[in-house]
Amino acid sequence: MCRKKIRLRHFLHQICLPTRLSVFGQRIHLNRPFAMATTMVGMMLGVYVAFQVVVQTLEEQVGNTAYSLGTSSSSQTEFSMDFNSTRNVYAVIFDAGSTGSRMHVYHFRKNQDWNVELVHETFQQVKPGLSNYSADPQKGAESLHNMLTSAIGEVPVKLHSETPIVLKATAGLRLLPHGAAENLLNEVSVLFRKTMFHQVERGVEILGGSEEGIFSWVTVNYLEGAFYKSGETVAALDLGGGSTQITFVPKEKRTIESAPHSYLTSTNLFSKNYTLYTHSYLGLGLMSARFRVLGGTENEDDGASTSSETLRSACLPPDREFSWVHHGGKKFNVGGLPESESGYSQCYATVQPLVTSSVATVPELSQQKVYAFSYFFDRAVDSDLIDEVNGGSVLVTDFQEAAQRACDSPDIDDPFLCMDLTYIYSLLHNGYGLSLRSSIHVLKQIKKIEVSWTLGAAFQVLTSIGHL
Structure with missing residues (x-):
């Protein structure tokens, strides 16, 4: 047996190698270089075989899984094994x-x-x-x-x-x-x-209202691939119950120069800086807008006990009264006016001043690709403007025409439809300044993922704790 003392620096030359092998009963004598090469190849083959056994075992346990990105089965993404x-x-x-x-x-x-x-x-x-x-x-x-x-x-x-x-x-x-x-x-x-x-x-x-708008904008643009594919961002319009938000990347210098300082913010997303125009209008969400159109005041809207006063509007079905529960669980008696004082024209005359006195016009929005969701989607579905699953594109004038139909032929089962559609049309046109022929993508989901500020918030919180 070879018992030579081996020094590390002479390892390759001093390693003890077999020089005599028996193959099928015949003795074969090997010189040292050939014996060294044969041994090294054997060691490498052994390591390779062991690695393949490990990989095969893991594959049997994990499986060849396809993880859906919220798209149809034809566009699922395969995640290969990368340790x-x-x-x-x-x-x-x-x-x-x-x-x-x-x-x-x-x-x-x-x-x-x-x-x-x-x-x-x-x-x-x-x-x-x-x-x-x-x-x-x-x-x-x-x-x-x-x-x-x-x-x-x-x-x-x-x-x-x-x-x-x-x-x-x-x-x-x-x-x-x-x-x-x-x-x-x-x-x-x-x-x-x-x-x-x-x-x-x-x-x-x-x-915060501005956070809500920014997070919604992040959600829409992430799902549309704007941060890593096209690079072209879209504007996001969110209409909630108590507030409404607008967020987009300004393309025109005049928008930045004319915007109130509090409407502009900078953010870094996926290694790129963005200047955003963003604002949240508290009290102009759909439910709060209803309350204001009905003549309600902030002091009444405090979540207290039931009000006995009947709030009336030209936007509600004529000569009809019913109860309505606003936020905070407060119940109000509401009703329409006589038929001669009701209809689209009278409703619009009530809604339009509320919008123009509260919302800042954004002229360049008509040149932006605009996505709208939340109550924009719900009321567009209720008036048969879009598909209730896939959403769709509508013109601002489509909301106006739907409002006229809802006001002139009131639906007693949906008494707020006239008011809501008139408000949405006025918000888009009289408020934000979109032209009648401006196209809006109205949707609830993108790639089967709910369009909400929550996805943007998830990115923010995961980043803050070091997970992204």
Whole structure:
């Protein structure tokens, strides 16, 4: 047996190698160089075979899985096995809106080639919204319980401690008295702390209006591929119950020069800087606009007890009275005017001054590609302007014509349709300054992903904790 003392620097020359082999009973003598080469090749083959066994075992366990990006089966994305380039990331985002609460569980896959890909979204919603529980905040938190249970089941247990959970409240809670809103948020915080999810700083709070607009803009442009494909961004118009938002990248110098300083902000997304025109109009969401058109005042709109006064409008079916529950659970008696004082012209004469006195006109918006969602979508579907699944493109004048039809032939089963369509038309045309022939993409989903500010918020919170 060879027992030579080996020094590391002479390893390749001093390593003990077999020089005699027996093959099929015949002894073969090898010189040292050939013996060295034969041994090294054998070692490499052994390592390769062992590696293939490991890979085959992992493939049998993991499977050849296709992860959908929210598109049809023909456009699913295959994620091949790359041990160094990908990781799974989740975020649980609750949207406490004025008319309902919605839960989004986002599953992302982070990779090296592009920052992050959205793999899947789980979406659920309940009505009414948290603001309706101002008198019983604990019950308000309990209204989220079933959705929270679904979120717990959706995220792999081993990732719970890494997955942030947040709730952002929008206009419904902004319009409540401070103490009532704070009590609701405190109860939600208590509920969330009972889970194993990652609790982030300011994880349960009222979302700023400008943040809502920016996050919605991020969502639409991310889903449309504007940040990594075309590079051409689109304008985002969001119409909620209590507020409405507009966000876009200005193309004209006059827009930047004429805009109020608070309407402009800069943001860095996916290694690129953007200057944004963004503003949230609190009190001009669809439900708040109804209240103002009806002649309601802020003092009445405080979530208090039922009002006995009947609020009337030329936009409602003539000579009809009914009750209407506004945000905060407050019930109002509302009704139309005599037929001679009702109709589209009289309704428009009431709505248009409200819009023009409150909304800043943006002349260049007619040159932008515009996406509109939330109540823009709902009321366009209700008036048969778009498909209820796929959405569609409409002209501003289509909203005007739909409003005229709804006002001149009132639907007693949908008494606010005339008012809502007239308001939407006026907001787009008299407010933002879109021409009658301007085209708007009205939608609810893009690639089967819900269009909401929540996706943009998920990017923000995951980035803040170092996951993206």
